[in-house]
Amino acid sequence: MVPETSDLPPAVAPVEVAVIGAGYVGLTSAVCFAHLGLRVVCADVDEKKVRALAAGRPTHHEPEIEDLLRAGIDRGNLRFVVGAEAAVGDADVVFLCLPTPMADDGRPDLSYLTDVATAIGPCLRPETVVVDKSTVPVGTATLVADCLDRSDVTVVANPEFLREGQAVHDFLNPDRVVIGGDDHGAVDRVAALYAPLGCPVVRTDAVSAEITKYAANAFLVTKLSFANSVAAVCEALGGDAHDVLLGVGYDHRVGHAHLRPGPGWGGSCFPKDVHALLHLAHDAGEPFHLLQAVLDANESQFDRVAARIVALASRGGQDPVVAAWGLTFKADTDDLRESPAIAVLRRVSAAGVRVQVYDPVTDAERLATFDPDLGVSVASDAYAACAGADLLVVLTEWGEFARLDLERVAGMLRTPQVFDTRGVLDRSELERHRLLPPPLERS
Numbered sequence: 001m002v003p004e005t006s007d008l009p010p011a012v013a014p015v016e017v018a019v020i021g022a023g024y025v026g027l028t029s030a031v032c033f034a035h036l037g038l039r040v041v042c043a044d045v046d047e048k049k050v051r052a053l054a055a056g057r058p059t060h061h062e063p064e065i066e067d068l069l070r071a072g073i074d075r076g077n078l079r080f081v082v083g084a085e086a087a088v089g090d091a092d093v094v095f096l097c098l099p100t101p102m103a104d105d106g107r108p109d110l111s112y113l114t115d116v117a118t119a120i121g122p123c124l125r126p127e128t129v130v131v132d133k134s135t136v137p138v139g140t141a142t143l144v145a146d147c148l149d150r151s152d153v154t155v156v157a158n159p160e161f162l163r164e165g166q167a168v169h170d171f172l173n174p175d176r177v178v179i180g181g182d183d184h185g186a187v188d189r190v191a192a193l194y195a196p197l198g199c200p201v202v203r204t205d206a207v208s209a210e211i212t213k214y215a216a217n218a219f220l221v222t223k224l225s226f227a228n229s230v231a232a233v234c235e236a237l238g239g240d241a242h243d244v245l246l247g248v249g250y251d252h253r254v255g256h257a258h259l260r261p262g263p264g265w266g267g268s269c270f271p272k273d274v275h276a277l278l279h280l281a282h283d284a285g286e287p288f289h290l291l292q293a294v295l296d297a298n299e300s301q302f303d304r305v306a307a308r309i310v311a312l313a314s315r316g317g318q319d320p321v322v323a324a325w326g327l328t329f330k331a332d333t334d335d336l337r338e339s340p341a342i343a344v345l346r347r348v349s350a351a352g353v354r355v356q357v358y359d360p361v362t363d364a365e366r367l368a369t370f371d372p373d374l375g376v377s378v379a380s381d382a383y384a385a386c387a388g389a390d391l392l393v394v395l396t397e398w399g400e401f402a403r404l405d406l407e408r409v410a411g412m413l414r415t416p417q418v419f420d421t422r423g424v425l426d427r428s429e430l431e432r433h434r435l436l437p438p439p440l441e442r443s
């Protein structure tokens with residue numbers, strides 16, 4: 001729920017905030033800070049994107065963002081400009097929300113961040129606080145300060161903990177805010193921006209703030225690989241993974257969050273951050289063996305799910321065809337980066353199985369641009385994907401999948417069986433329509 005602006009305590013204005021980068025983190029931060037009553041200017045290098053955003057049209061799929069975008073523009077406290085230099089001249093606080101993609105060696109590529117810091121250095125007012133919001137390796141706050149080359153400007157680390165698909169909700173209802181820096185005054189100025197949200201604030205040094213973000217994601221993937229490994233054991237022994245993990249998660253020391261098994265974990269953050277932390281730990285002489293095992297377990301999960309799909313589809317005889325629902329890395333986002341669905345389907349297609357996929361937000365053109373070699377065809381709707389297939393596999397937990405007519409699905413499939421990797425479909429309905437696949441054969 002987005003709280004009404006009028007319900008919030010008065011903002012700590014007048015503060016002008018510049019947000020550099022209008023991606024998932026930057027745009028969310030910009031619209032939410034504007035919602036909290038701050039004056040916000042958001043910059044991006046992509047002119048087309050800036051034009052769309054300035055006209056109130058979001059450039060990626062994210063619930064609730066359009067309303068806040070339009071409200072901020074209408075209120076007059078949210079604007080968009082091309083280029084970081086154009087945004088920072090009057091800013092009291094500058095948030096760097098730039099991509100840190102994984103380079104070929106598995107380490108984050110920091111060139112976007114360092115290029116922007118170098119460019120904006122001369123444009124900043126004295127006493128400006130520059131905030132690293134991107135997930136960055138330890139020591140980046142110092143690196144950014146070096147690039148800014150301004151003794152009268154302070155750098156603070158304030159990692160974000162947003163989930164795509166719930167980004168606005170997470171920003172406005174944070175579990176905590178972590179702010180790290182040596183200058184306590186600068187840390188307090190950043191903390192004041194979040195004061196209306198009334199959440200715990202962890203004040204620390206920059207290095208600890210930077211590690212906190214990696215450690216949080218490392219814990220979450222550990223939980224996920226654990227859940228997927230338990231699911232594999234359940235499948236082999238004839239147990240029901242969803243029931244088992246429900247039982248485990250009720251222990252308040254464990255909790256149910258991020259304990260849902262699936263085809264493996266992915267997305268634009270987890271794989272990148274896991275690799276980055278593995279490198280950081282290795283370089284520091286403290287190899288993180290547990291995290292390496294978590295990563296290996298995820299690769300095994302992709303292999304295991306793909307092998308199961310191929311085996312089930314082959315029950316239909318020669319030239320098996322698989323229908324797949326879901327392509328994005330999870331529901332409620334249009335982000336295809338490091339998608340587990342794609343990792344699995346790449347393996348299935350490499351095994352010579354034909355795949356017909358349906359995804360609520362990805363058409364054939366978009367998939368072809370993203371991954372021209374995946375070798376799957378894209379159907380116009382969920383039922384069309386099932387036509388003549390020997391198995392339907394559900395790879396993403398979109399709510400709309402749960403509302404589809406399984407009787408109709410059963411009628412479209414050549415071999416009526418459904419492998420629901422996310423547990424999103426109604427199990428009793430699957431049973432009623434005889435769509436549950438046979439248990440795994442023990443070797």
Ligand code: UGA
Nearest residue numbers: 160161162163164258259260261262265266267269329330
């Ligand atoms: C993740 C973290 O959850 C955020 O806290 C963090 O801020 C963000 O990375 C980041 O570093 O920027 P996000 O990548 O949006 O957020 O996605 P999640 O909702 O965490 O899902 C990641 C993957 O785990 C997806 O593939 C998802 O399908 C999978 N997942 C998640 C499961 O398989 N089961 C679950 O119970 C939850």
